[in-house]
Amino acid sequence: MLLETFRGEAEEGINNISNALLELEKDLLPEKKMQLIEATFRDFHSLKGAARSVNLPNIEKICQAAESVFSGLKKKELEISPQLIDLIVISINGIRELLNSNSSEQDSILEKRTIEIAESLEQAANGIYKAAVKVKTPEFAIPQEKPIASDTTIRIPVATIDSLMAQIEELRTIKYSGKDLTNEIKKISFEMSLLRKDIFKYKEKVRDRRSLNTNTFDKSDDNELIISSEISEFFEKINSHLKSLENNVNVINASSVRNYHYASTQIDIVTQNMKMLIMMPYSTLLQNIPMLVRDLSREQGKDVELIITGAIIETDRRILNELKDPLIHIIRNCIDHGIEIPEIRKKKNKSPKAKINISISQLNSTTAEILITDDGSGIDLKNLRKKVKNFQNNSDAEDGNLTDKELMPYVFHSGISTKNVVSEISGRGLGLAIVREKVERLGGSVFVDSKQNFGTVFKINIPFDLASFHGVEIVVSGQSFLIPTTYVERVMKISNDKILSLKNRQAIDVDGQAVSLVKLSDTLGINKTNLNPEEKNVQSIIILQTTESRVAFLVDNIIGEQEVLIKSLGNQLHSVRNILGATVLGNGKTILVLSVPDLLSSAEKQSFSSWTIPIETSNKQISKKKLNILIAEDSITSRMMLKNILESAGYNVTATVDGLNAYETLASGGFDLVVSDVDMPRMSGFTLTEKIRGDSRFSEIPVILVTSLESKEDRERGIDVGASAYVIKRSFDQSNLLEIIKKII
Template sequence: MGKYNESLRKRLLVAFTAEAGERLGNLADRLAMATPPVDPALLETVYREIHSLKGASRAVALGDVEILCQAWESLFARIRKNQQEFNQQHLELCRQAEKMLHHLIKHPDAKAPDSLPMLCIQLESDSLATGEPDASATFPQEEAASDSAQVLEDSTSPLPPIGPVNSKRRLKVDVTSLDTLLFHIEDLQQSKLEAVQTHSHAEEAANNFTEWHRHRHNIAIACRQIRQQSEHLKQAIPDEQQTLLEFSDWVIDYLGQWEYRLSILARNAEQVARNIATASEALHLEMQNVLLLPCNVLLEGIPVMAKEIAQASGKQINLTVEGDSLTVDKRILDELKIPLQHLIRNAIDHGIEPPSERLVAGKSAAGILSIDFSQDDASRFVITISDDGRGLNADKIRNKAVEQKILNEEDASDLSDQEIYHQIFNSGLSTSSMITDISGRGLGLAIVRDNIEQIGGQVQLESTPGQGTSFSMRLPVSMATFRALLVKVDEFIMAIPAQAVIRAMRLPLESVRTIENRMTVTVADRVLPVWRLAEILQLDGETERRISGTRLQTVQLYAAGKDFCLQVDEIIDDTEIILKSLGPQLIRVPNILGATQLGDGRVIPVLNPQDLYQTACATAHSSITMYSEEAPGQRSKILVAEDSITSRGLLKTILENAGYEVTTANDGMEAWSMLRQSDFDLLVSDIEMPHMDGFTLTDKVRRYRSLSSLPVVLVTALQSPEDQERGLDVGANAYIVKSSFDQVNLLNTIRQLL
C-alpha cells in the first residue's frame, strides 16, 4: 500500500496507548498477586491480553512491542503444548516482560532498551526451566508490518478458543460528560424538592380557607338580617350600609372563586411534584447504575504497589482479595484510593514481619495481606484490610502519645489497649523510629480517617499482638443525596450531615455540669463535652449565652473519632439534601463541607462535623447561662464569698448556669460589707478566708437583725465532724464538703432554701 499516513498513525497511537494502559494495568495486578501454582484461568487471561496487544501494536507499527508480544506468546504456547507446570521462574519472567512492555508503550518513539533481545530469547528458550537460556536461540528479525490495514495471522501460537460473548454492550464515555450529566440530574433533584415545597404551600393556602368559611357564614347571616329588617320596616337601606352589603356579596363570590382556583392549583402542584419526582428518581436511579463500578477498579495498581513495597522492605507477602465484584458509586471509590494506599503501606511497613522473624514466630515466610469487600446493608458497605503481622504495641503507642502530649500520663494509663490503638489516628503520632519514603511521619492514618469521615464513613480497627491488625471502613454505597439534620443558630439555618448525628436531645439543666472550666453533659452514662455552635462559628461576640427555658437543645455527634455535643437554638427537621461544592474559589472553608438549597429556595451551609470538633477544641471555654422565663429583676441574687480564684469562678459559673444572679466577694470582710449594702437572697461562703473566716461571717449574719433569716451555705475543704458541728452552731443552713462536691447537690440545696 502507499506511504503510511503519519497523522492517522498518531491518532491510532493515542487510542492504542489508552487501551494498552488499561490492559497492562490489569496484567500487572494479576501477575503481582499470582503465586505458584498459578490458576489456569489467569494464564488464559494473560495469553489473551498479549495476543490482543500484539495485533493492536501491529496496526500502529510498533515493531518492538509486536516482537516482545510474539516471544511472550511463544512461552505460553510452549507451556500449553508440553503441558508444563507454570513455575516461579516463568512468573518472574512474565513480570519482567510486563515491565518491558510498559516501557515500550510509554515511549513508542524511543530506542528499545538493550535488554530487549535477551528478554525475548529467554521467553522463547526451551531451557527456561533450568534457568539457562538457549545459546542457539536467535533474536527474532521479523519486522512489524507498516500497513495498518494488513493483518497477519500467527500460525505458531494459535489463539485459544473464545468463550461466549458478553451480551451487555459497553461504551466508553468521557468522565467530564458524566459529571455534567450528573450535575443536571442533581438540578432535577433540587427541582423535585422545590416542587414538593410549592405543593405544600399551595395546599396550606387552600386549607386556610377553612377559617374563611366560618367568617363567610357569619357575614352572610348578618347581611341577610339587615335586608330582612329593612323589608320588615319598609325602610330603604342607607347608602353606606348598601355599599357594605354589595361589597360583602362581591368578596364572598370573589373569595369563593379563589378557593376553587387554589384547590385546583394545589392538585396540579401535587401532580407536577409527583411527575418531577418520578422522572427525577428514574434518572437518578439510572445514573447511579451508570456510576456503579465494581470495587476491583479501586484495586488497580494496588497489587503492584504492594509487591514493590514488600521487595523494598525485604519482606514477602501474599495479597488476597475477596468480594471485589461488589458495585459502588464511582465517586466513593475515587475518594478511597488514597486511604487504601496508606493502609496497604502501613500494613507492609509496620505490620508484616521480615521472613526470618515470621519463621521464628512459627508463621509462613510470606505475610498474608487481605482486602475484603462486603455489603453491610442496602445503603452501606464495608472494606476490611487485615494482615497476619505483629499487631499493634499498646505500650509503645501509649508512651508515644504521652511523649507528644496527645495524652497525659493519667489519661493514658486509664485507657484500655483498644482505646489506645485508636490514638494512631492522631496526626503526627508514629511509633516508627525512622522516617522513610514509605512511612514514619504519622500522617497516613490521620489522612485515612479524615478522608473516610469526609464522605460519611467510619473507621474501626482491631489488633491482637502477634496475630495481626484489621482496619474496617464502613461507607455509603452512593453519595448522590444524603440526609441532614437542620438546626437554627442565631437566626441562621444550617445542615449537619445525618451520618455524623448520634441523637438530638433536649437535656434538663441537671445534666449540664462544669468540669475543668468546660461545659459537659452526661448522656447514656458517658460524660461528653458540649460547645455552643454559635461560638464555634463565631456568629456573635458574646462570651456568654443565656438560654431561655430549663432545657438545652443539643445534638450529639461522632467525628474525628470522638463523641461530643453541640448546643443549638432550635432543632428543625431531618430532611434529604443535595450537597453542592462551594466552587473552585472556595475549595476549603473551615467548618463548612458544602452548601445545599432548601425547597423554598434558601441556600444554607452544610457543616463539617470533623472541622467543628477541631475548632471547638481550640476555642475558649463555653459558658451557657440558663434562666427561666421570669423577668431579670425577679431572679434570685446569690453572694459567693471565696478567696480562691478558681473555686470562686467555678461556683459563679455553676450558679449562673442555673439561672441565678451572682455577685462574688474575695473574702469574708468584703462579703460582710456587701451584705449590708445590697439585698441578697442567699449566701454561699468558704470557711478558710483571710480577714474574716466563714464561721465568723455566718455568726455576724445571724446576729444582724435584717440578715438573720438569710440562708447560708458553707462550701469548704474542712470535713471533720467538729467543723461541721461548728458550722451548724453558728447558723449555717447547709454544709457541703469540697472533696465530695457535686454541683447537682449544691443546686438542689439552694432550691430548697429559696
C-alpha cells in the same frame, strides 16, 4: 482515537497477564499451568501486534522478548521460578510506564529502560538471569469498560457522561423545590380554612346581637341595626369569596401534587438510569491489588495471601477513583506495619503465610461497608500511647487515662506513626491521615480496631453514590446551616439543670458518659442574637462524632433532616474553615453546609477540647454499669465486626473462637449476654446454648444466635434449645442487633 483504543486493550491485556502470573506462582496441576502459559503467551503476542499498529516500538520490543520467554516455557525449555516471575512483573510495569508517559523529555530514559528490560528477557529465554532495571510500580487508575463492537452500542467519553450526570443531578433541586411548593400550597389552603371558620364565628356573633336588638326594638338602636345588617352581609360576601378561593387553591394544590409526583418519578428514573452508566463493580478497583500485595510482600521478605470477597458490588465510579489512594495506604500499612516475616510468625505459632482479607458488603440501601483485615501483630498500643503524648503533649495518653478504644483513632492523626523507622512505604504518619481525609470528604467514615498479635481491622463505611446528600438543618444565631447526617450521633433537648460542670467546662450526660458541650456560635465565630440561651429552660443539642472526636453542640433550634444537592464554593473559596459547601433548599433559601471534622478541630483549638469521660462528681453521681457480652464466632472477620459494633455501643466485649472456647470462658463469670454463631468447629452454637441452659450457673444468661442458617428447621431448633433471639446474617443490620440486645438485657 486509535491510541486510546490501544490503551484500553493494553490495560486489559496487562491485567490478564498480572492475574496469570499470580496463579503461576501457586502449586498448580501441570495442565492448568500450561493453559496459563499459553494464555499469557497469546496476550503478549496480541499486545505486540497492537503496539506495532499504533507505532509504539518500545512496547513492541518488550512484548517480543517476553514472547520468547513464554515460548521457552511452552516448550518446557524453561521452568517457572520466582526470579523469572519477578522479571515478567518488571516488564509489565515497564509497559505501563510507557503507556502512561506523555513527555518527550523522558523518551531517552524510557528507551534505555526498554533496552535493559528486553535484554534481560532475551537472556532469560536462554536460561541466563540478569538483574533488570527495576521499574517503579505505576499508580493504577480505575480502568474503563472495554467498548463492545456492536450496532447497538456507541462510545461516549467518560467526561461527557460525568457532565451529563452533573446536569441530571441538578434536576433534583427542582424535585426538592416541587416538594416544598406543594407543602406551602397546603399550608395556604389550611390557613384559609381557619380564616373562614373565624369569619363564620364573628358572623354568628353579629347575627345574635342583631337578633337581640330586634327583640328589644328601640328607635335609638335603628342605626345599629342597619350597621349590623351591613356587617353581616359583608361577612357573607367575604366568606363566599374565601370559599371560592379555597376551592381554587385546592384545585391548584391537587394539580401541584400530581405534577410533583410525576416530575419526581421521572427525575428518579432518569437519575437511576444515568447512575447505571457510571456504576462499576469494586472489582475494577481491586483488580490491581493482588499484584501490589505480591510486590510489597516480596520486597519485605514476607509471604502474604490476599482474599477478596464481595467485589461484584457496584458503586459510583467517582467514588472508586477517590478510594484508590486510601485502599493502597491501608494495604501498605498492613504489610509494612502489621504482617510479620515468616520466621517470627512461626515463633508465634502462626502460619508462615499471612492473610489480608478485603470484604465488601452492603450495609444498607445507601451505604457499603469495606472491611480490610490482617492477621499480623496488631497495633502497638504502648508505642502509640507514647507517640500521642510526645506529639500533642497529651498527659492523659501516657498516664493511661485514655482507654485503648479512645487511643485507637489517633492512628489517623497526621504526623503520628507507630513505626520508628521511616521507609519508602510508610513511617511518616501521613498515610492513614490521608485515608481519613479522603473517606470523610466522600461522606463516609473510617474506623480501626486491633488486638495485639491477632491482627487489625479497618472498617470503611462509604455511600454508593455522590448524588444524594442528607443533612440536618439547624439554626445558630438566627442563621440556618446544614450538618451532614453521617456525622450526627443524635439530637436531643435537655433542661438547664441537666448541664454539668466538670473540669471547669460544660458537659452533658450521654449514656452515663460526660460529653463536652460547646456553643456552636462560639466555634463558628458568628454574632449572637439578643436571645440568651441561658434564658431558655430547654436547650437544643446536636452531638457530632468522627473517628477521633465527639462533641455536643448547643444550637438555637433543630429544624429537621433535608435531602439536598451539595455544591462547592468554587475555586476562589476552595478551602474555607468549617465550611464544606453550600446548598439551595426547596424554598429557594441558600444555606452553608458545615464541615464536621473542621468544627471539631476548631472546638479543640478554642480550648473546648473534645473529651468523653465517665461522670463522677461529688454532688451528682451517675453510674451505669457497662454490660459484659461474650461472643462465640469462628470467622475472624465476623468476630471483629461484632466486637467493634458492640464496643461502639458501649458494651464490654470478650471474643472467643468457637462454642467450646466460649463455654470455658463463661466460667470466669460476670457475663450478661452471649452472642454466638451456629456453625462452628468443636462445639456449635446450638450445643453451646443447650449447655448454657442446662448449667445452673449460666441458665439465666440470654443467648442470641447470629447465623447464616435460615431454614425453618434451624430457626425452630434455635428456639427449642433456648435461644433468646435468632438473627439471620443475610439480613443482618447492626441497629437491629443493638435494639434486640436492649430489649433482652
